[in-house]
Amino acid sequence: MIYTTLPHTSLEVSKICLGTMTWGKQNTEAEGHSQMDYAVEQGINFFDTAELYPIPAHPDRYALTEKIIGNWFKKSGKRDKIVLASKIAGKAAFTKFIRTSGFKKDALIEAVNGSLERLQTEHIDLYQLHWPERSTNYFGQRGYKHDISDFWEDNIHQVLETLRDLIKEGKIGHVGLSNETPWGTMRFLEESKVHKSLPRMVSIQNPYSLLNRTFEVGLSEIAIREKIGLLAYSPLGFGVLSGKYLGGKKPENARITLFPAYGRYSNEIALKATQKYQDLANENGMSLTQMSLAFVNSRPFLTSTIIGATSMEQLKENLGSIDLNLSEEVLKGIEAIHEDHPDPAP
Secondary structure, X not given: OOEEEOOOOOOEEEOEEEEOOOEOOOXXXXXXXXXXXXXXXXXXXXXXXXXXXXXXXXXHHOOHHHHHHHHHHHHHOOHHHOEEEEEEOOOOHHHOOOOOOOOOHHHHHHHHHHHHHHHOOOOEXXXXXXXXXXXXXXXXXXXXXXXXXXXXOOOHHHHHHHHHHHHHOOOEEEEEEEOOOHHHHHHHHHHHHHOOOOOOEEEEEOEOEOOEOHHHOOHHHHHHHHOOEEEEEOOOOOOHHHOOOHHHOOOOOOXXXXXXXXXXXXXXXXXXXXXXXXXXXXXXXOOHHHXXXXXXXXXXXXXXXXXXXXXXXXXXXXXXXXXXXXXXXXXXXXXXXXXXXXXXXX
C-alpha cells in the first residue's frame, strides 16, 4: 500500500480509502465486516462513511452503515488502526427524515453525537459536510444556475465555530468538505484564514473519474495551492468504468440495475467514452477497472481514492490498482479520449 498525509495534519492515510455506502443495503453486515478485515490486511487504514449511508437513503436504513462499522470496531478491537471519516447530511428533500435544520449548531452537535454512538467510538478523525446547504451545482449539475428563491444566509463562520468547539471537546479531529464548488471551498478557507481560531478545511470529497474530471476546472488549482486534499469518490462512476454495463448489459444486483434512477454516469455519451477507455485498456493488457483507478491514483491533487465494492472479487481488483503505474503512452491515449468526450458525466 502507498500512504499519503492528510494535508495540514499528522494523519497518514492509505492512498486507497475503503468506501462503505453499500453496507446495509447491497451488502450484509457480515459482508461489510469481511471487506474491512481484508482491506486492513492489505494495508488500508482509512475508512469513509456517513450518517446518510447506505444509499439509497431511506428511513428504515438510516445510519445502518455506521452501526455496521461500529460493531466491527467492537468485535475486532482495531479502532486505533483506522483513520475514520464520516459526514453530516445536508439539507435536501430526500433527507428530510434525518433533519431539516442543515448545519445549524444543534444539528451539527446532534449529528456528531449520533455518529459517535453508532460507530462505538469517542472520536471521529475527519468530519465532513456532505454537501452544501445553499443551492448550487453539485450531484451531477454541470453549471451554476442562480436560484432566486434560495434564501440561504452565509453561516460559514457559525458552522466553523461549532466544528471548532467539537474539536476542542475531542469528538472530532479535523474537518473537510464534500460535493463543494470552488467558491464554497475558498469561502471556507478564507474564513479560517481571517479568523485564526477557526478550524481549516483539510480535504474535499468530490467525484472524480475518467468520466468526470470537472474537479480539474478550478478546484484542482485550489487543492494544490491551498493544500486541501481531494478524496475522490465514484472513481469508477457507479461501476460503469468496470465495463460491465457496455453492450446494453444489466448485471444482476449491480447498482444501476437495482437503482436505475442513479443514471449519472451511464448516459449515452458516457457509455461511448467508456467503450473507448475499454478499448485502450484492452490494447495495453490491463483491466478497465484498474486503468481507471490507476489514473485517479496518479493525480497530483489527490490524497486518497475512495473505492467501494459489493463483492470480494471487486474489492481485490480495486485494491490491486495501487500497484499499477500507467505509461506515458496510456496517459496520452486517455487524454485523446478525454478531448473527444470531455466530462460526459459531470
